[in-house]
Amino acid sequence: xxxxxxxxxxxxxxxxxxxxxxxxxxxxxxxxxxxxxxxxxxxxxxxxxxxxxxxxxxxxxxxxxxxxxxxxxxxxxxxxxxxxxxxxxxxxxxxxxxxxxxxxxxxxxxxxxxxxxxxxxxxxxxxxxxxxxxxxxxxxxxxxxxxxxxxxxxxxxxxxxxxxxxxxxxxxxxxxxxxxxxxxxxxxxxxxxxxxxxxxxxxxxxxxxxxxxxxxxxxxxxxxxxxxxxxxxxxxxxxxxxxxxxxxxxxxxxxxxxxxxxxxxxxxxxxxxx
Amino acid sequence: xxxxxxxxxxxxxxxxxxxxxxxxxxxxxxxxxxxxxxxxxxxxxxxxxxxxxxxxxxxxxxxxxxxxxxxxxxxxxxxxxxxxxxxxxxxxxxxxxxxxxxxxxxxxxxxxxxxxxxxxxxxxxxxxxxxxxxxxxxxxxxxxxxxxxxxxxxxxxxxxxxxxxxxxxxxxxxxxxxxxxxxxxxxxxxxxxxxxxxxxxxxxxxxxxxxxxxxxxxxxxxxxxxxxxxxxxxxxxxxxxxxxxxxxxxxxxxxxxxxxxxxxxxxxxxxxxxxxxxxxxxxxxxxxxxxxxxxxxxxxxxxxxxxxxxxxxxxxxx
Ligand SMILES: Cc1ncc(C[n+]2csc(CCOP(=O)(O)OP(=O)(O)O)c2C)c(N)n1
Ligand SMILES: [Mg+2]
Numbered sequence: 392x393x394x395x396x397x398x399x400x401x402x403x404x405x406x407x408x409x410x411x412x413x414x415x416x417x418x419x420x421x422x423x424x425x426x427x428x429x430x431x432x433x434x435x436x437x438x439x440x441x442x443x444x445x446x447x448x449x450x451x452x453x454x455x456x457x458x459x460x461x462x463x464x465x466x467x468x469x470x471x472x473x474x475x476x477x478x479x480x481x482x483x484x485x486x487x488x489x490x491x492x493x494x495x496x497x498x499x500x501x502x503x504x505x506x507x508x509x510x511x512x513x514x515x516x517x518x519x520x521x522x523x524x525x526x527x528x529x530x531x532x533x534x535x536x537x538x539x540x541x542x543x544x545x546x547x548x549x550x551x552x553x554x555x556x557x558x559x560x561x562x563x564x565x566x567x568x569x570x571x572x573x574x575x576x577x578x579x580x581x582x583x584x585x586x587x588x589x590x591x592x593x594x595x596x597x598x599x600x601x602x603x604x605x606x607x608x609x610x611x612x613x614x615x616x617x618x619x620x621x622x623x624x625x626x627x628x629x630x631x632x633x634x635x636x637x638x639x640x641x642x643x644x645x646x647x648x649x650x651x652x653x654x655x656x657x658x659x660x661x662x663x664x665x
Numbered sequence: 666x667x668x669x670x671x672x673x674x675x676x677x678x679x680x681x682x683x684x685x686x687x688x689x690x691x692x693x694x695x696x697x698x699x700x701x702x703x704x705x706x707x708x709x710x711x712x713x714x715x716x717x718x719x720x721x722x723x724x725x726x727x728x729x730x731x732x733x734x735x736x737x738x739x740x741x742x743x744x745x746x747x748x749x750x751x752x753x754x755x756x757x758x759x760x761x762x763x764x765x766x767x768x769x770x771x772x773x774x775x776x777x778x779x780x781x782x783x784x785x786x787x788x789x790x791x792x793x794x795x796x797x798x799x800x801x802x803x804x805x806x807x808x809x810x811x812x813x814x815x816x817x818x819x820x821x822x823x824x825x826x827x828x829x830x831x832x833x834x835x836x837x838x839x840x841x842x843x844x845x846x847x848x849x850x851x852x853x854x855x856x857x858x859x860x861x862x863x864x865x866x867x868x869x870x871x872x873x874x875x876x877x878x879x880x881x882x883x884x885x886x887x888x889x890x891x892x893x894x895x896x897x898x899x900x901x902x903x904x905x906x907x908x909x910x911x912x913x914x915x916x917x918x919x920x921x922x923x924x925x926x927x928x929x930x931x932x933x934x935x936x937x938x939x940x941x942x943x944x945x946x947x948x949x950x951x952x953x954x955x956x957x958x959x960x961x962x963x964x965x966x967x968x969x970x971x972x973x974x975x976x977x978x979x980x981x982x983x
């Protein structure tokens with residue numbers, strides 16, 4: 392656990408450094424989801440950075456593409472590509488696009504940005520896995536704001552219809568989006584009941600608690616006959632006190648001073664862990 | 666033509682989306698039927714100025730562009746004048762089927778605001794750079810398609826599309842761009858304006874490329890090449906008369922737009938010029954997707970700036 396927490400801390404530092412260098416991009420979502428990404432790539436999922444496109448790998452797709460800085464940082468720290476390349480985020484001629492471009496980088500399974508598409512793509516992959524009787528799994532990462540889109544719910548119905556137990560949706564339930572708290576912009580509750588009524592197996596966890604996240608992933612793997620949706624309640628901006636739970640950090644990067652402050656906090660958290 | 670006298674000096678820069686925001690706010694004060702819808706993008710589309718002033722006539726639909734377009738048709742069929750606002754990639758991108766049937770086939774009085782159009786969106790990358798929206802809107806019957814060249818023209822267009830009954834699409838940019846026109850510059854839907862008279866080559870441009878065209882013309886004048894520059898903001902209805910007139914005058918046309926060449930404004934001009942076959946060079950996106958980068962870097966790399974226009978003029982004169 393401590394190892395994972397240290398990794399997530401490093402990833403958060405990377406995210407801050409990338410964003411301040413880029414001068415644009417999203418802060419809150421990536422910081423909030425660093426633990427889920429770490430749990431998947433450093434513990435649970437069957438992936439191999441040396442063979443990023445191995446036929447038998449688990450597929451991890453990102454539907455809320457704007458949080459890709461955390462995807463890039465996780466992949467780099469896991470060894471998919473050099474960590475130093477992270478600093479090219481959002482710059483011209485970079486492989487680190489502002490929103491992900493499928494297969495431009497090792498490990499980037501899907502193009503995304505327009506919310507909801509990754510959710511549909513994930514279902515398609517899981518259908519293919521079933522057809523070919525493969526035992527690799529699909530993890531489709533979604534966000535609460537994106538659940539405003541109809542296409543996500545179309546995907547849930549399709550996944551339930553074909554009993555895609557090789558598919559696990561993970562919803563970043565951080566209760567923020569662009570224009571404010573998610574529950575104000577478009578109320579989603581009762582989310583668990585809604586998803587259950589769509590015939591999904593639903594698990595609610597604290598998305599910033601490794602034990603809970605890993606347990607849920609384990610349970611999802613054992614569930615037969617239906618897809619699982621993990622509602623990961625995360626703290627947007629997690630780890631940087633002045634960003635936490637403030638929707639205004641959805642879509643802006645820290646400036647130099649703010650980044651310094653953020654890194655100081657994150658470094659302190661690291662020493663406290665050690 | 667009456668243009669901003671400081672055009673080539675320290676010209677004021679404002680994004681065209683601000684022009685829309687100002688226009689709809691102004692109109693909302695007197696016209697109580699105006700309603701603005703947003704799909705979680707009120708601030709960056711500048712719909713939030715209206716939302717703050719008239720909270721009861723503002724509807725936040727959440728991240729749901731299809732629903733927004735359909736609901737707008739319902740509002741219009743019930744006497745309202747709804748403005749549907751989002752980024753162009755999502756609306757009319759994702760919402761296109763609803764636009765086609767619920768709005769255009771119905772001939773519903775819906776105004777569609779496509780913000781953050783073009784490659785100048787910059788670092789967000791290809792997913793967010795609408796380079797196809799002119800193509801997918803100009804094929805729709807009943808739909809007016811307008812691409813203002815600056816913030817002031819965007820404001821005038823906003824007011825004009827309210828007066829005009831029926832569906833209208835307004836394409837806007839994110840970046841600050843020079844204010845080319847003044848309050849006295851004429852503006853009418855369906856009427857292209859000659860911004861600079863010339864004899865050798867006609868540069869027909871829209872949106873942010875109008876300024877690039879004026880820059881190119883100024884540069885070319887130093888080489889003794891006399892360019893006419895036409896602001897072709899009305900993609901539909903297109904001003905056949907002005908286009909034919911300038912083509913007859915110079916015999917050579919360069920079109921320039923921040924959009925795919927296939928299906929874009931240049932293609933619309935070529936359709937008109939099929940009546941009077943003219944040599945045309947197209948400046949625009951050449952059948953590829955964009956990428957992340959600074960707006961100016963991208964305009965240069967993908968050849969949608971004054972340099973690209975100058976090159977096209979040289980080529981057509983060879
Ligand atoms: C189809 C679509 N519409 C609009 C947008 C613009 N947009 C980008 S992020 C976002 C808010 C999404 O909410 P969420 O993912 O919960 O944001 P976060 O928690 O990361 O702040 C919106 C509306 C988009 N990317 N895709
Ligand atoms: Mg959210």
